[in-house]
Structures are given as structure tokens and as C-alpha cells.
Amino acid sequence: MAIPLTRSRSGCALHGALFTAAAIDGVTPLLHSTPGCGVQAYQSALAGGGCLGDDRRLAVPSSNLSEKHIVFGGGSRLREQVKNAIGLVDGELTVVLSGCPAEMIGDDVAAMVQDVRNQGEPAIEIATAGFRGSAYQGYEAFLKGVIAQRVAFDPAPGGTRVSLVNILGIVPQQDAFWLAELDELSRMLAGIGLHANSLFGPDGGVDSLRALPQAELSLVVSPWGLEPARALQSRFGIPWLQVTGLPVGADASVDLLRRVAGLISPRPAEAESYLAKEIRREAYLLDAVAEALYRRQAQRDFAVVAPSLHAAGLSRFLTETLGWTARATLITDDPAPEVRDALAESLAEVQFIEDAGGIDDILRGSGAEIVLGSAIERSVADELGIPLIEVAVPTGKHRLVAGLGGFRGGLALIEQILAIG
Amino acid sequence: MTERKPKHIAIYGKGGIGKSTTTSNISAALADAGFRVIQIGCDPKSDSTNILRGGDDLPTVLDSLRERGRPSIADVSATGFAGVLCIEAGGPVPGVGCAGRGINAAVDLLHELELFEQFKPDFVLYDVLGDVVCGGFAVPIRNGIADSAYVVTSSDFMAIFAANNLFKAISKYAPSGGARLGGVIANSIQTPYAASLIDDFAARTGTSVVGYVPRSQVVAQSELYGKTVIEAQPRSAQADVYRALARHIAENHESTVPKPLNGPALKAWARDWGDRVFGVEAGIVAPQEAI
Numbered sequence: 001m002a003i004p005l006t007r008s009r010s011g012c013a014l015h016g017a018l019f020t021a022a023a024i025d026g027v028t029p030l031l032h033s034t035p036g037c038g039v040q041a042y043q044s045a046l047a048g049g050g051c052l053g054d055d056r057r058l059a060v061p062s063s064n065l066s067e068k069h070i071v072f073g074g075g076s077r078l079r080e081q082v083k084n085a086i087g088l089v090d091g092e093l094t095v096v097l098s099g100c101p102a103e104m105i106g107d108d109v110a111a112m113v114q115d116v117r118n119q120g121e122p123a124i125e126i127a128t129a130g131f132r133g134s135a136y137q138g139y140e141a142f143l144k145g146v147i148a149q150r151v152a153f154d155p156a157p158g159g160t161r162v163s164l165v166n167i168l169g170i171v172p173q174q175d176a177f178w179l180a181e182l183d184e185l186s187r188m189l190a191g192i193g194l195h196a197n198s199l200f201g202p203d204g205g206v207d208s209l210r211a212l213p214q215a216e217l218s219l220v221v222s223p224w225g226l227e228p229a230r231a232l233q234s235r236f237g238i239p240w241l242q243v244t245g246l247p248v249g250a251d252a253s254v255d256l257l258r259r260v261a262g263l264i265s266p267r268p269a270e271a272e273s274y275l276a277k278e279i280r281r282e283a284y285l286l287d288a289v290a291e292a293l294y295r296r297q298a299q300r301d302f303a304v305v306a307p308s309l310h311a312a313g314l315s316r317f318l319t320e321t322l323g324w325t326a327r328a329t330l331i332t333d334d335p336a337p338e339v340r341d342a343l344a345e346s347l348a349e350v351q352f353i354e355d356a357g358g359i360d361d362i363l364r365g366s367g368a369e370i371v372l373g374s375a376i377e378r379s380v381a382d383e384l385g386i387p388l389i390e391v392a393v394p395t396g397k398h399r400l401v402a403g404l405g406g407f408r409g410g411l412a413l414i415e416q417i418l419a420i421g
Numbered sequence: 422m423t424e425r426k427p428k429h430i431a432i433y434g435k436g437g438i439g440k441s442t443t444t445s446n447i448s449a450a451l452a453d454a455g456f457r458v459i460q461i462g463c464d465p466k467s468d469s470t471n472i473l474r475g476g477d478d479l480p481t482v483l484d485s486l487r488e489r490g491r492p493s494i495a496d497v498s499a500t501g502f503a504g505v506l507c508i509e510a511g512g513p514v515p516g517v518g519c520a521g522r523g524i525n526a527a528v529d530l531l532h533e534l535e536l537f538e539q540f541k542p543d544f545v546l547y548d549v550l551g552d553v554v555c556g557g558f559a560v561p562i563r564n565g566i567a568d569s570a571y572v573v574t575s576s577d578f579m580a581i582f583a584a585n586n587l588f589k590a591i592s593k594y595a596p597s598g599g600a601r602l603g604g605v606i607a608n609s610i611q612t613p614y615a616a617s618l619i620d621d622f623a624a625r626t627g628t629s630v631v632g633y634v635p636r637s638q639v640v641a642q643s644e645l646y647g648k649t650v651i652e653a654q655p656r657s658a659q660a661d662v663y664r665a666l667a668r669h670i671a672e673n674h675e676s677t678v679p680k681p682l683n684g685p686a687l688k689a690w691a692r693d694w695g696d697r698v699f700g701v702e703a704g705i706v707a708p709q710e711a712i
Contacts, residue, residue, distance in 0.1 A: 067526055068487050073517035105519040 007356035007376050009307075009332055009393060012130030014099045015041040016138025016174055017145075021095050022057040023172035024199055026206030028091030031062035032078050032109060033099025037130070038062045045173055047394060061085035065101055074107045082116050082123065092206045094123040095146075103129040117151060124149045136224045136307075136333050139171040143228035146209060147235060157213040157236075163194045163266055164211065166218040166232065168240075169225025172200050175309045176374075176392050177403030181246060184406035185221070188253060191278070192261050192271035213238065216264045221246050221405075222309040223335040223343070239263070244343050246403075248313035249321050249410030250282035278407045285411055286321075292418055293322075301325045303366050305359055305373030306392040307333035308343055310404055314372055314391060315347050317410055327366040330359055330373075332392065370420075387420040389413070427542045430670060431561040431600060433551040434573030435583035439608045441469045442640060442649075443573050443663075444548040448473060449651035450660075450667035452503035456543040460505055461531070463561060465512025465520045469548040473501030476647040481511020482527040494534050502652045506540055521557015524549075528560055544671070551583045553590045562591055564598035569676045571631070573606045574622075576615035578691050581622055588626055588681035601676035604631035606666065611636040614701055618694055625690060627680040632666040635659070 010016075014033065018041050021029035031038050042058040063081040065074045078096070086094060094116070098109050113125040126145030128138050167185055170178050179201050186196035186203065197215055199208050218229040218240040229240035241263060247253040254275045261271045302324050304315045308331055315329040326348040334354055335343060344350035349366075353359055360380040363371060371381045374392040381388035390397045391404055402408035432447075434440030441462070448460045462469025467481050479499045485492035501507045510527035512520040531537075537545065547561040551572065561567045572587050574580040584605065595601050607619040610633050623630050639660075643653035650660045682690060 067522070069518075071483055071518050071520075071523040071526055072487060072513045075517070105522070 003355070004357065005355050008354065009356075009374060009376065010134040010136060010174060010354075011041060011044050011138075012135065013132040013138035013141060014097060014128045014130045015044065016135030016140075016171060017097050017126060017128035017142040018058065018060065018138070019045075019135065019171065019173035020139045020142040020200075021097065022060060023201075024204055024206060024209055026092040027209070028085060028089050028094045029060045030082060030085050030094055030096045031060060031099060032074065032081075032096050032102045032107070033062065033065060034101055035062060035064045037099045044394075061089060063102075070101055070105055073105065074102055075109075075112050078102075078107065078109065078112045079115060082112070082121075086116070086121050086123075092122065093151075093209075094121065095142075096123065096125040097128045097142075098125065100129045100131050103127060103131075122151055124151055134334065135174040136171055139174070140224055140227045143168070144231050147212065147228060147231040153210055153213055157210060159214070160216055161195075161211065161214045162216065163264065164197050164215040165189055165194050165260070165264070166197045166212055166215040166229075166238070167199070167225075168218050168220050168228050169222035170200075170246075170309060171222075171224060174393055175222075175307065176390075176395055176397075177399045180399045180401065180403035181309075181405045181409070184402060184408050185219075185246075187408075188257060188406050189219075189260070191274040192257050192265060193267045194260065194264065212236075217241060217260070219243070219260060222307070223339040224308070224333075226339070244345065245309055245312040246405030246409070248310075248317035248404055248406075248413065250279050250407055251321060252313060252316060253406050253410075254279060282407060282410065286414070289414060289418060293414070296418070296421060297369075299324055300369045301327045301367055302370045302372065303328040303330065303363055303368035304391070305330045305332060305363075305371065305377055307331065308335050308339075309333075310391055312343055312347055313409075314404060314413070315350075317413065318372075319348070321410065322414075327368040328362055330362060332359070332374075370417075389416050389420065425543065427537055427545055428671075429545045429547070429561075429567040430603065431547040431549055431567035431570040432573060432606075433549050433553070433570060433584075433587045434606075434608075435551045435580045436464075436466075438551065438573055438575055438577075438580050438583075439634075439640075440551060440573040441548050442472065442644065443606060443608060443634060443666075444546050445470060445473050446649045446651055446660075446663035447667045447670060448505045448544075448546050449502050449649040450664045451544050451671060452505045453651055453655075454664075454667065454671075456671070457541060458503075458505045459536070459540060459542045459545045460501075460507055461528075461545065461547050462507075462509040463524045463527070463547050463549040463558075464510075465515070465523065465550070467509040467511045469509060470499075470501060470505075470507035472644055472647055472649050473505050474499050474507050475501075479507060479509055481509040482530055483511035483513075483523050486526065486530060491530075494531075494536055494539065502649060506542070508536075519557065520550075521555040521560075524557050525560050528566065551587060553583075553586050559590045559594065562600040563594050567600040569603035570600045571603045571606055571670070573608050574619060575607075575609040576612065576618045581619075581691075582687065584622070585626070585681050585687055588628070588679035592678055592681060595678045602628055602679050603670065603674065603676050604629050606631060607633045609636045610634065614694075614698055618698075621694070622690070625682060628677055631669050631674075632662065634662050634666070 021027050063078045109125045116123040182198040189196045213236040220229045220242040232238045247256045311331045318324040329350045331352045371388045372391045402412035432444045448458045452458045482497045499507045512523040572584045574584040605623050637659045639657045643650045
């Protein structure tokens with residue numbers, strides 16, 4: 001029986017791949033699809049997808065297929081568009097992303113892109129038809145596609161870069177506050193003497209993409225980084241460490257960093273000293289706001305509605321650090337069945353659900369006094385007369401300095417709790 | 422005075438089974454009897470109407486759509502034997518694009534160009550590739566296009582298999598207003614058991630055979646001259662066969678919704694016939710056997 005899904009929180013696989021490609025400076029995404037595919041991705045970014053989403057990046061070349069190309073094939077249109085795009089758009093690597101119509105009619109995209117490569121232009125193609133799944137799966141497909149193709153790593157990568165850690169599992173635009181999350185994770189890894197390879201943001205870019213095979217470790221912070229990490233391991237032998245979402249607050253962050261340091265740590269003593277400093281900092285600041293928190297309401301019953309990247313970490317932080325009670329932890333990105341047990345481990349009231357109507361019903365019956373969710377939960381929160389903190393896409397909130405993860409994320413969340421009164 | 426509604430008929434059949442020859446001869450017979458007829462080839466091979474118009478080149482609807490934007494009816498039609506208006510939907514080169522969508526687009530365009538309002542046909546015959554491989558090839562039997570469909574089959578298993586697939590498509594679309602089955606046209610009848618085999622298949626699927634077209638040199642000769650039998654050898658027995666078929670189609674016989682056999686049943690049926698055909702060739706005559 002079909003499962004209803006109202007107000008989906010995620011775009012399609014093409015969107016996820018486009019968000020990912022567009023977030024890497026130096027990559028020129030080229031859509032091989034009908035015009036609406038790119039427009040819809042652009043509009044979802046404008047409408048609060050992603051937070052800090054630079055929607056100008058989504059003004060990308062597209063083969064803009066019409067019925068004529070569906071009937072007779074879109075190959076020659078694609079060849080023409082790639083040529084034009086390379087002539088007009090500055091970029092180091094063109095990535096052709098094929099949409100549903102091109103894949104349904106079986107356009108030989110690989111042959112067209114090979115022609116481009118034969119002319120000396122670095123280009124790859126990745127099958128990202130929307131029907132392949134959600135934007136999260138598009139992120140996976142993009143990275144797996146890049147890792148599988150030699151040209152993305154041409155010239156061949158050098159030897160392993162000591163202390164370099166790939167961060168995998170944070171999906172641009174689709175995961176809330178993705179830039180801030182990458183920034184904090186990078187800062188935390190630097191604290192224990194490691195260097196993050198974040199792909200996106202001011203420290204990312206094509207060089208970062210090409211450095212993927214040189215890392216000592218891949219750190220997988222959501223289920224969506226798992227397949228790319230496995231691909232990097234099987235092709236380049238890079239080990240990976242998977243955690244169940246971003247850590248929120250000092251306890252979880254220290255736990256994660258100790259696990260990473262247990263695998264690669266150039267300076268263990270310095271790492272411990274850094275961790276102690278962060279623990280002290282959070283304790284000090286929590287102490288400073290403890291009275292203000294108690295004055296508002298010492299303990300609350302809460303519900304979290306968020307994707308795998310954030311849900312578990314938030315629920316754990318509120319429960320273990322603030323002593324609140326979880327009434328519902330709703331994970332909204334439909335992760336694979338085999339990772340669900342790990343995501344739900346030691347959490348209370350966990351459900352995997354995407355449907356907004358179903359989520360509203362659960363929230364109504366949960367007894368939660370505060371909701372951490374997306375803007376979609378605004379109406380049910382208003383109906384219940386309880387506050388909402390926006391922690392997931394879609395949201396209009398922008399965060400530059402701290403997202404929700406890591407040491408700063410926990411503190412930023414406390415700031416927001418204090419702000420709602 | 423009310424205008425008579427044209428009768429739209431789709432004729433399906435496995436590739437190479439003789440459906441274009443059969444359709445063209447039916448069109449020719451109908452036109453020869455004074456009806457206004459349009460024949461629309463819905464096969465990317467674009468050779469449905471060749472023998473109606475002497476094999477002259479005819480731009481397809483889709484080629485014109487690709488090259489000129491929006492063609493006129495005159496751009497994509499030719500007048501063939503006895504005034505049959507010949508149109509080829511056309512399609513992409515093999516292995517590229519989507520032929521199914523092409524048929525959809527071509528039929529849409531013909532409607533937009535008000536072909537039927539302008540030409541005022543009595544009959545519109547759609548000659549469709551019979552391997553209903555995707556939704557596009559089922560367009561002519563969906564609601565609002567053809568009233569009824571006929572399937573051309575020989576006694577070869579693969580032709581029967583294709584006919585059974587068409588029955589599946591008809592039984593899916595008929596309840597929502599799609600075409601019903603007019604009947605089965607048994608073609609290339611030359612072995613002693615062929616007619617019985619096709620009769621049996623029709624009986625098993627709740628359909629009926631509306632005509633038996635023997636394999637004939639007359640057809641081959643006429644085709645070599647780029648003509649239908651009706652035009653080239655109007656007094657031949659073969660021409661009478663096609664005229665009888667045309668009469669049947671022109672009369673309002675009851676159409677049916679077929680009951681296609683499922684995979685195992687079709688295979689079991691075929692195996693049974695394999696045994697019977699072997700028996701015939703080995704000279705074994707079973708009692709009550711119709712072959």
C-alpha cells in the first residue's frame with residue numbers, strides 16, 4: 001500500500017546533486033533535463049531550502065530539453081550546450097547531471113561527455129534522474145559519481161596528506177545551516193591537530209574535491225555520507241568512521257573527537273588539552289545562563305523533527321545536557337533501513353517519518369511543550385500554542401557563525417531557547 | 422444535417438507480420454467502395470502507406486515537426502489510391518530518443534491541426550507497431566482516439582505473444598473508455614493447422630477471428646509494383662479477401678474486451694499446440710481434431 005507523503009522536505013536526486021555540485025567552487029554543473037528541473041531547484045533554494053543557500057550558484061547551464069529532444073534524442077543538444085557552457089562559464093570541471101527525461105529516453109550522455117574530454121576539456125557525467133530518489137540520494141550519487149571517474153582526479157592525486165579528514169554526509173542546501181556546520185566541524189578537527197577537507201564553503205572547491213583520495217580518514221556524519229566513504233575506501237583505501245549525526249554540545253563533541261583522535265592523532269596531548277578547554281568553556285557558559293534557563297522553565301518536554309544529520313544529536317543534547325524529556329524524535333530524511341537502529345540507539349520515542357500530516361498528528365498527541373523542527377511545523381506549533389525553534393529545512397533562518405552541531409552548536413541552541421522566553 | 426462521426430480503427434500486429442499490407446488493402450478497399458479514408462502509420466519505420474501511394478517519399482509528421490516547427494496537413498500528407506489520405510507519424514532513428522513519445526506527439530499534432538474536422542473522413546485507420554513496448558504505443562487505443570482495435574497475427578508464437586500483449590493493453594484501457602477489440606485478423610495462412618491455432622487462441626481469449634488472409638503470391642507481386650492488391654489485381658481472390666475484411670470493419674459488429682492469457686497459461690497453450698503440430702507432421706490424426 002502506498003504511504004502518503006504531504007509537504008515533502010526534500011527535493012529530488014537531481015536537486016541534491018545540483019546543490020552539491022553548485023556548492024563546490026570551480027565545478028560547473030550542467031543540467032541535461034527540461035527547464036523546470038533547474039527552476040524548481042532554484043526556487044526551493046529561494047523559498048528557504050538550505051539556509052545560507054547562495055541561489056546565484058543555481059543559475060546554471062541547462063540543455064533545456066523540449067519534446068523534440070525527447071522524441072529524437074537529446075544528445076546533440078547536450079553536445080552543443082556543453083560547448084557553449086565551457087566557452088562562457090569559468091570553471092575547472094564540468095559535471096553533466098542528467099534528469100528524468102534524458103535517462104528515460106536513454107540518451108547516451110557518457111558518449112557525449114567523452115567527446116568533450118577528447119577535446120581536452122575536463123568533464124564528467126553523473127546519472128542523477130530525480131526518480132532515483134531524494135536530494136540526499138542525489139548528494140550520494142554526485143560524490144560516488146565523481147569518485148568513480150578518473151578525470152575528476154587528473155592529475156593523479158599525490159600521496160596521503162597527513163591529518164587530512166574528509167567530511168561526508170552534510171548535504172548543501174538540503175541540510176540546515178550546512179556551511180556553519182562544516183565550519184564548526186573543521187574548527188573542532190583543527191583543535192585536535194587535524195585538517196578538515198570540507199568540499200564546500202570558503203575552504204572547499206575543486207582542489208578539495210581532488211584531495212578526497214589523499215585523506216587519512218573519511219568522517220561520515222550522516223547516513224548519506226556512507227556510500228561515498230565506501231567508494232573512497234574501495235578505490236583509494238581510505239578508512240572511514242561513521243557517527244550517528246552531528247554531535248551537539250561538548251559531551252557529544254568530545255566523544256566524537258576522541259574517537260577520531262583514536263584513529264589519527266598527530267599530537268594526542270595537545271588534543272586532550274583542547275578538549276578540556278572546550279568542556280570548561282561550555283560548563284562555564286551553561287553556569288552563566290543556568291539561572292536564566294531555570295527562570296523560564298527548568299525542564300521541558302520536547303519534540304525534534306529533523307533529518308539524520310541533526311535529529312539524534314539535538315535529542316541527546318536536550319536530554320543529557322539540559323535534562324529535558326523527549327516526547328518525540330522524528331527523523332525525516334528516510335534513511336536506509338540498515339542504519340535506523342544505530343540512529344535510534346539510546347534515544348526515546350524515535351520514529352522515521354516524512355509525511356507532514358503524520359508528523360502533525362504525532363506532535364498533537366506527544367505532549368511536547370516545545371518543537372525543534374522546520375518551518376513546516378509552524379502551523380501545528382501555533383495550533384498547540386507551543387514555541388518552535390527552526391532547526392531543519394525548509395527554514396528562513398540563516399546562521400553564519402554556529403549551526404547546531406559541535407561545541408558552538410550546543411551553545412547557539414541555548415541562546416535560542418533563551419530567546420523564546 | 423448531422424455530420425457522421427468518423428470511425429477510428431487501430432490495427433496492431435507484430436513487426437513484419439503484414440499489418441501494413443493488410444491495413445493498406447483495407448484502406449484501399451474502403452476507399453474503393455466510396456468511403457473517405459485516412460491511414461496513419463504509427464511506426465517509426467514510416468512505411469505503412471507505401472503501397473497506397475506508389476512508394477513516393479512522404480515527410481513524416483515528426484520530421485516536419487523537428488525541421489519546420491508546426492507543419493500544415495498538406496506538408497505531411499499525400500493522397501494515395503482512391504483518395505486515401507496517407508500520413509506517417511514517423512519517429513527517431515533506431516536506438517535514439519523515444520518513439521513512443523513520438524507517436525503521442527504526432528497524434529496530438531494531427532488533432533491540433535484539426536485533420537479530422539477538415540478532411541471529414543468516414544474511416545481513420547491507425548497502423549501501429551504491435552509490440553506494445555511502452556505507453557506511447559498504446560496511445561491509439563486510449564480514450565478518445567480509436568473506437569476499436571484489430572490485431573493482425575500469423576500462427577507463429579511470437580506473433581500470438583504480441584497479440585496477447587495487445588489484449589493486455591486493451592483490457593487495461595477499455596474500462597476507462599479506451600478502444601475495444603474488433604477482432605483478430607489471421608494472416609499468412611498457409612499451413613494446415615494455422616487457422617485452427619489462431620481460432621483456438623481467439624476462443625481462449627474471448628475474441629473472434631474476423632478474417633483469414635491466405636499467404637499469396639498476389640500480395641508479393643502487388644507490393645513489388647508498389648501497389649495494394651485492390652489496385653493491382655482487383656479481380657483476384659486475394660482482393661476479395663481484403664474487401665470482405667473491409668466490409669466487416671465497415672459494419673458495426675460488436676466489439677469485445679479480450680481476456681489475455683497470463684504468462685504460464687500462454688506457454689502451456691503453446692506447448693500443447695507444439696505437440697499437436699508435431700502430431701500433424703508425424704501423420705497422427707486425433708479424433709475430433711479440427712486440423
